[in-house]
Amino acid sequence: MPEKNQNQRFMFPRWVNYLLPLLVIGAVGGALYAPVIVNYGFSAKTLNVGYAPEQPVPYSHELHVGELGIDCKYCHTTVDKAAFAAIPPTSTCMNCHSNQPNVNGVKKGSVKLAPVYDSYATGKPVEWIKVHDLADYVYFNHSAHVNKGVSCVSCHGRVDKMEVVEQVKPLSMSWCLDCHRAPEKHLRPVEEVTNLAWKPAVQGNETEEEAQLRIGEELVKKYQIHNKAYMTSCSTCHR
Ligand code: HEC
Ligand code: HEC
Numbered sequence: 001m002p003e004k005n006q007n008q009r010f011m012f013p014r015w016v017n018y019l020l021p022l023l024v025i026g027a028v029g030g031a032l033y034a035p036v037i038v039n040y041g042f043s044a045k046t047l048n049v050g051y052a053p054e055q056p057v058p059y060s061h062e063l064h065v066g067e068l069g070i071d072c073k074y075c076h077t078t079v080d081k082a083a084f085a086a087i088p089p090t091s092t093c094m095n096c097h098s099n100q101p102n103v104n105g106v107k108k109g110s111v112k113l114a115p116v117y118d119s120y121a122t123g124k125p126v127e128w129i130k131v132h133d134l135a136d137y138v139y140f141n142h143s144a145h146v147n148k149g150v151s152c153v154s155c156h157g158r159v160d161k162m163e164v165v166e167q168v169k170p171l172s173m174s175w176c177l178d179c180h181r182a183p184e185k186h187l188r189p190v191e192e193v194t195n196l197a198w199k200p201a202v203q204g205n206e207t208e209e210e211a212q213l214r215i216g217e218e219l220v221k222k223y224q225i226h227n228k229a230y231m232t233s234c235s236t237c238h239r
């Protein structure tokens with residue numbers, strides 16, 4: 001029988017029959033599994049500290065804040081008014097980078113700004129990549145912090161020295177709670193929250209740490225910061 005011969009010639013050992021369903025599950029599962037790993041692996045949430053994605057435009061905080069001295073609120077306009085710190089629209093960049101001649105002495109037609117010019121022409125926003133991304137079940141509010149003397153630097157580090165923004169703090173529950181249990185270690189006068197280089201003025205032979213505690217304790221009273229029970233209550237951050 002030619003048919004049988006052929007079958008036998010290509011026959012695999014019997015145990016392969018048991019393996020096959022596993023191989024199928026493995027292949028299908030793998031196909032689904034791979035993109036999950038890739039998407040999640042590159043999300044801000046998992047990479048956490050050190051995450052510094054390449055942006056569509058090589059915008060530098062070091063240049064614009066550190067050298068040109070532009071205040072954070074010029075671009076992040078809602079940071080002291082709302083939960084969310086707005087990312088500036090293209091029109092904010094075009095205040096200086098417009099192709100009109102002689103606007104603020106900025107050079108024209110930089111290739112690095114091509115996506116900004118395109119966005120201006122089409123009305124489609126530049127697709128900035130989010131760096132910090134807190135878990136959705138946590139309530140966070142910028143204005144609640146910024147208006148009580150918590151500086152950007154406490155949570156974002158020296159952004160004014162960053163060519164590319166990088167996440168420097170874990171945004172974990174224990175990190176939030178460390179400060180909520182002892183806010184006096186971090187508070188400064190509200191006028192100084194966007195001055196990332198601010199240091200507490202030392203008196204006599206105080207250390208800088210002692211000066212911070214003295215000023216911080218005064219500000220806890222002045223700004224009527226909530227008591228520790230409220231600051232560490234679950235419902236403050238999980239509402
Ligand atoms: C001239 C406009 C401008 C100024 C001034 C500015 N920023 Fe930004 N900022 C941007 C833009 C554009 C982005 C989005 C691209 C990026 O992440 O670099 C951004 C992103 C950020 C991010 C990351 C947001 C995220 O996706 O998680 C932080 C944090 C930040 N800025 C903090 C600051 C601080 C602090 C200051 C002041 C010391 C400041 N910025 C001043 C334009 C500005
Ligand atoms: C207050 C004025 C001002 C604003 C607002 C501003 N810039 Fe700039 N920017 C400058 C100056 C000044 C330079 C350095 C000189 C130059 O490149 O012409 C510069 C340089 C740059 C460069 C480097 C250009 C190159 O070819 O080296 C990029 C990229 C850039 N800015 C992006 C942005 C983006 C994106 C925004 C909006 C989020 C923005 N800028 C907002 C003033 C500004």
Ligand code: HEC
Pocket residue numbers: 072073076079083084085086087132133134135140142145146150151152153154155156171193194
């Ligand atoms: C108490 C900590 C804290 C302080 C102070 C703080 N930030 Fe943030 N910032 C965060 C966290 C947490 C996120 C991520 C929020 C999210 O994913 O919902 C964030 C996100 C951002 C973003 C991205 C947009 C957004 O709201 O998600 C920008 C821009 C930003 N911060 C700028 C600033 C600037 C500018 C200041 C100072 C004026 C500042 N932040 C002060 C913790 C802080």
Ligand code: HEC
Pocket residue numbers: 134138139140141144145148150154155171172175176177179180183186224225226227236237
């Ligand atoms: C460096 C200090 C610091 C860090 C870090 C910090 N906070 Fe706060 N937080 C404060 C201070 C100070 C207040 C103001 C409390 C007040 O007004 O009584 C505050 C207020 C809040 C409030 C508003 C409470 C209210 O009802 O008025 C929320 C919500 C909050 N923080 C959530 C968070 C979360 C979530 C994180 C971590 C992702 C965080 N905070 C990290 C210092 C901090």
Ligand code: HEC
Pocket residue numbers: 134135138171172173176177180231232233234235236237238
């Ligand atoms: C100051 C803000 C804050 C307070 C107060 C707070 N949490 Fe959280 N919580 C967070 C943040 C931020 C995360 C996200 C952690 C992460 O993504 O790693 C979180 C995560 C969690 C999670 C998820 C599991 C985990 O550990 O990641 C649970 C459960 C939780 N909190 C329960 C509580 C309970 C119960 C309380 C009261 C005893 C509480 N939290 C108080 C900020 C807070």
